Amino acid sequence: MNKVLSNRNMVARLACATTLTATTAIGTINAAVAEEPPRPRFVPGQVIVKFKSVEGQRAEMAPAMMASLGLRSEPTRTSGGEFIFDLSQSAISAAAAEDKTEAKVLEVVEQLNEMDKVEYAQPNWILQHQLRQVRVMAENGNNPDDPLFSQQWHFHNNGTDEGESPGGISLPKRWQKGVGKNEVVVAVVDTGILPDHADIVGSPNLGKGFDFISDSFVGNDGDGRDDDPTDPGDGYSFFECFFLNGDFGPQDDSWHGTHVAGTVGVVNTNNGEGVAGSAWNVTIVPVRVLGKCGGSTTDINDGIRWAAGLEVDGAPENLNPAKIINLSLGGPGACTDSPATQAAINDAVAQGTTVIVAAGNNARDASQDHPASCDNPCRSSERRPRASSGTLFELRRCDRYHGTRR
Ligand SMILES: [Ca+2]
Ligand SMILES: [Ca+2]
Ligand SMILES: [Ca+2]
Numbered sequence: 001m002n003k004v005l006s007n008r009n010m011v012a013r014l015a016c017a018t019t020l021t022a023t024t025a026i027g028t029i030n031a032a033v034a035e036e037p038p039r040p041r042f043v044p045g046q047v048i049v050k051f052k053s054v055e056g057q058r059a060e061m062a063p064a065m066m067a068s069l070g071l072r073s074e075p076t077r078t079s080g081g082e083f084i085f086d087l088s089q090s091a092i093s094a095a096a097a098e099d100k101t102e103a104k105v106l107e108v109v110e111q112l113n114e115m116d117k118v119e120y121a122q123p124n125w126i127l128q129h130q131l132r133q134v135r136v137m138a139e140n141g142n143n144p145d146d147p148l149f150s151q152q153w154h155f156h157n158n159g160t161d162e163g164e165s166p167g168g169i170s171l172p173k174r175w176q177k178g179v180g181k182n183e184v185v186v187a188v189v190d191t192g193i194l195p196d197h198a199d200i201v202g203s204p205n206l207g208k209g210f211d212f213i214s215d216s217f218v219g220n221d222g223d224g225r226d227d228d229p230t231d232p233g234d235g236y237s238f239f240e241c242f243f244l245n246g247d248f249g250p251q252d253d254s255w256h257g258t259h260v261a262g263t264v265g266v267v268n269t270n271n272g273e274g275v276a277g278s279a280w281n282v283t284i285v286p287v288r289v290l291g292k293c294g295g296s297t298t299d300i301n302d303g304i305r306w307a308a309g310l311e312v313d314g315a316p317e318n319l320n321p322a323k324i325i326n327l328s329l330g331g332p333g334a335c336t337d338s339p340a341t342q343a344a345i346n347d348a349v350a351q352g353t354t355v356i357v358a359a360g361n362n363a364r365d366a367s368q369d370h371p372a373s374c375d376n377p378c379r380s381s382e383r384r385p386r387a388s389s390g391t392l393f394e395l396r397r398c399d400r401y402h403g404t405r406r
Contacts, residue, residue, distance in 0.1 A: 040331060044105070047123065048124055049082060049085055070094075071085040071108065079311075080343045127294050129257075144175075155169060157173055180279030181281055182283050185320045185321065187326065189287045191291065192258075193257055199271075205284050207285040210318075211226045214299055218295065220233060236251050236292050244293035256328070257286060262277060264282060265277030297340055309322070310351065323353060323354065324353065328357075332369060334373050338371075342375065345377055346376060355371075355376060356377060358372065
């Protein structure tokens, strides 16, 4: 357990944080609306630093140097070997007096990146999910027998005939060749899961997950990290999250992780209840990283590595390493601004895991989002671009199709 992170009160420190936007990488649809990209936001007062030398990292940042940068002397180590530094109280007070806390973090990041011994330094960006809009289509009447399948138009066979939907991913055709295997593990790195949902309870597809949200306010479950990835809801009241995600609110609970996991296949399919999943027999491992106002880069990265089967301090061994990681999350800013995110994806890919990220939501150029713009993942866009939008969308494209698979 990361005690330093788990004991933090993010509300008190969020005088100037921001937003990244999460999306559904597998399935579903979003009404793309062109808009100005939101300002990237980050955990106030936090800086992520990766030193070039693996050994003796603490020794390389002398107390005098930390003090000169305005950093506290007890950083927290991440799963990527980075350190999370907090601004010292005196530095925060001095910056706050001039309303420049956010600028101070960026200034320190710049100073650190100029040091020879620093591989990279960056803010601890905050990412967020994005609500989906599911379009209700006419009754399909095709298999399976789940009553709401008729509304899952994105699953239908592509076409305009009866029972078909333009843009459908033609799952009925694919199901004729097979409905998936339980040994295929998909980690849904998102807001968690509702294990007692009527269409999920008792599902053999639900594997053991973990809750990586270290801040109790964001986690909204009364504590920091824990072994229960149940989603307690991520709704917020007026102004509660404004400094974190720029939204005045209020906002209802999204249940985004349950939605994504259900789309992939955690739900019981062909059971005469609720909806159908894409893969009827897949194993879903819910990895909770997004809560109220979003989620931090460091929590998300720990979740990515754990999902891939890598060791993370404070978390138990993942007995179901993922063949596929679904990241329906992201936010403004190119991946080059978050090398820690790139490092986590690289580590997962090195394990033989395929990483799928959302791209193109809200009609934002994928090159200006991360992790959509990171190297290695497959990008899944939910909507083809409108020719007039000038927006870059990448539809289910993999930069590299990995030869090694579990
Ligand atoms: Ca918790
Ligand atoms: Ca929990
Ligand atoms: Ca069902």
